[in-house]
Amino acid sequence: MPQRYSEDEIIARVFAPIAGVGALGLKDDAALLDPVKEPLVLTTDMVVAGVHFFADDPPALIAKKALRVNLSDLAAKGAEPIGFLLSLALPDDWTNSWLEAFAAGLAEDARAFRAPLIGGDTTATPGPLTISITALGRASRFVPRDGARAGDAIYVTGTIGDAALGLAVRRDQALAQRLSPEARDDLIRRYLLPKPRLDLAPWLRANAGAAMDISDGLAGDLAKLARASRTSAIVDLPSVPLSEAARAAIALDAALFETAITGGDDYEILFTAAPAAVPPAGAIRIGEIVAGDAPPLFLDARKKPVNFKKMSFSHF
Amino acid sequence: MPQRYSEDEIIARVFAPIAGVGALGLKDDAALLDPVKEPLVLTTDMVVAGVHFFADDPPALIAKKALRVNLSDLAAKGAEPIGFLLSLALPDDWTNSWLEAFAAGLAEDARAFRAPLIGGDTTATPGPLTISITALGRASRFVPRDGARAGDAIYVTGTIGDAALGLAVRRDQALAQRLSPEARDDLIRRYLLPKPRLDLAPWLRANAGAAMDISDGLAGDLAKLARASRTSAIVDLPSVPLSEAARAAIALDAALFETAITGGDDYEILFTAAPAAVPPAGAIRIGEIVAGDAPPLFLDARKKPVNFKKMSFSHF
Numbered sequence: 001m002p003q004r005y006s007e008d009e010i011i012a013r014v015f016a017p018i019a020g021v022g023a024l025g026l027k028d029d030a031a032l033l034d035p036v037k038e039p040l041v042l043t044t045d046m047v048v049a050g051v052h053f054f055a056d057d058p059p060a061l062i063a064k065k066a067l068r069v070n071l072s073d074l075a076a077k078g079a080e081p082i083g084f085l086l087s088l089a090l091p092d093d094w095t096n097s098w099l100e101a102f103a104a105g106l107a108e109d110a111r112a113f114r115a116p117l118i119g120g121d122t123t124a125t126p127g128p129l130t131i132s133i134t135a136l137g138r139a140s141r142f143v144p145r146d147g148a149r150a151g152d153a154i155y156v157t158g159t160i161g162d163a164a165l166g167l168a169v170r171r172d173q174a175l176a177q178r179l180s181p182e183a184r185d186d187l188i189r190r191y192l193l194p195k196p197r198l199d200l201a202p203w204l205r206a207n208a209g210a211a212m213d214i215s216d217g218l219a220g221d222l223a224k225l226a227r228a229s230r231t232s233a234i235v236d237l238p239s240v241p242l243s244e245a246a247r248a249a250i251a252l253d254a255a256l257f258e259t260a261i262t263g264g265d266d267y268e269i270l271f272t273a274a275p276a277a278v279p280p281a282g283a284i285r286i287g288e289i290v291a292g293d294a295p296p297l298f299l300d301a302r303k304k305p306v307n308f309k310k311m312s313f314s315h316f
Numbered sequence: 317m318p319q320r321y322s323e324d325e326i327i328a329r330v331f332a333p334i335a336g337v338g339a340l341g342l343k344d345d346a347a348l349l350d351p352v353k354e355p356l357v358l359t360t361d362m363v364v365a366g367v368h369f370f371a372d373d374p375p376a377l378i379a380k381k382a383l384r385v386n387l388s389d390l391a392a393k394g395a396e397p398i399g400f401l402l403s404l405a406l407p408d409d410w411t412n413s414w415l416e417a418f419a420a421g422l423a424e425d426a427r428a429f430r431a432p433l434i435g436g437d438t439t440a441t442p443g444p445l446t447i448s449i450t451a452l453g454r455a456s457r458f459v460p461r462d463g464a465r466a467g468d469a470i471y472v473t474g475t476i477g478d479a480a481l482g483l484a485v486r487r488d489q490a491l492a493q494r495l496s497p498e499a500r501d502d503l504i505r506r507y508l509l510p511k512p513r514l515d516l517a518p519w520l521r522a523n524a525g526a527a528m529d530i531s532d533g534l535a536g537d538l539a540k541l542a543r544a545s546r547t548s549a550i551v552d553l554p555s556v557p558l559s560e561a562a563r564a565a566i567a568l569d570a571a572l573f574e575t576a577i578t579g580g581d582d583y584e585i586l587f588t589a590a591p592a593a594v595p596p597a598g599a600i601r602i603g604e605i606v607a608g609d610a611p612p613l614f615l616d617a618r619k620k621p622v623n624f625k626k627m628s629f630s631h632f
Contacts, residue, residue, distance in 0.1 A: 007630045028461045029389045029528050030359035043346035046403035048441045073345045087362035087448040124631040125364045127443015132403040134450035145344045212345050314323045315440040
């Protein structure tokens, strides 16, 4: 084992150089932020090697995904990022170069999304690499999950299922080999690196009734949104946008359509808006909120209801 | 394995009932807080079974310690808690009753310290129980680590070394058996359940020059405070307050004095104040900040410097 940084060196050499205003150079016990005039939005997500990513994924991508799943929550709530705190439990076999690549990835995204690192904690673990990020944002209006009303249109902000299919491809060699290299790479890339839709936050806080990011699968997440809003929903499945790569995978195995709709890790935003609202560029209308308390109805091209075996991803 | 809660049930049945204002009943993707007029103070700490606590410690105490180490940071900075977010990675063998006891302990402390649960995330892990908490507070003045000036008096807010000795007692059966049951229990209790000094936050923000909580050992933490402040320090070791239980342990093995001074997990506050300042009740003066950049000097009863083998706890 080559010489590794001490705990103090990890802070001073790896994370302090990428820390933002408020972090106090990571030399104090806490971060300090100026008073914020708008309501504060806070979210936290923990990711674990072997559960949310593969331990041997590129460290920069692991860092980016851990941050982006949090920024995705801020985006869905219509919030602008203020900064984030990172807790990192390092497994026995960490190396300086792994840590430096991780921090470089984090720094790139912190800059790109204007979400500076403002604090953190590093510890050892006898278990897998575990990353917990808490992101802080501000929003003049918080877009709730329970704001959908009967008659509202339902939208998603991009193609659905790519990440879940990317995971399927990584787990299933046979499937991977039947796909073109381009399709395979597209799907895997979406699994490795979600895109937080922060560009849509201003539109959402001005226009959306309800919103959430799709982390556990479109079907289950829409069910949660509808239930929170005491409404039901009808989704026109042929309207759900699928990438070419996703279509290619589903053409090979029709059962993968269910994976796409229920698998999760999309980090696109599911939102509702008044039927007359002009949606932002790229958003696709997939259905309508209706009165009632029934679970959402998913209709196929012949307007027949489709039942999914499992509505969404669950850890337990 | 008895039937266990689903992920949705964990949120709805275990954590939602103990959540505070801003948590939105844990039914949304993020917490929402009113604008805060004072500067915000944020801190995060992650604790891992087998590293920071024993996996079979009582779940209520694991929860309380995880929260208290964060509240201790707020206290040291002179901050009043606003709330906290919890990320929880549950190992394969979790049970509903374990989780309920964990949540009950958390709820007790959230109430006692007026630090409501405002958000969180629960995931599975193939590794040990891992808990990350981010605490948010407000402080009209942030007490920095780098505010010590030559001539300032150095104080600690309570007895030092109990928790480190409690850990030593848990690891060393022979030592445990030579101590009285009372002394043994006192030390172990301090290891299991630190006391965040939030009662002193108002005094600290009004009067302290520099402050930090003692998590990695008095010797090393004072060295950090002095270095950050570009000063040195002289500590009169006989002035460092020791509990009766700690004295009993050190009487059995003089080497345990070093454990007490460098072992950490105290969560008392180390602070400096002008020499004329009247310290708060319970604070004990242990030395003086002096000019220079030498490491702090620790003097024994005969005013001879004592060198410690290792100044503080480090994970790496």
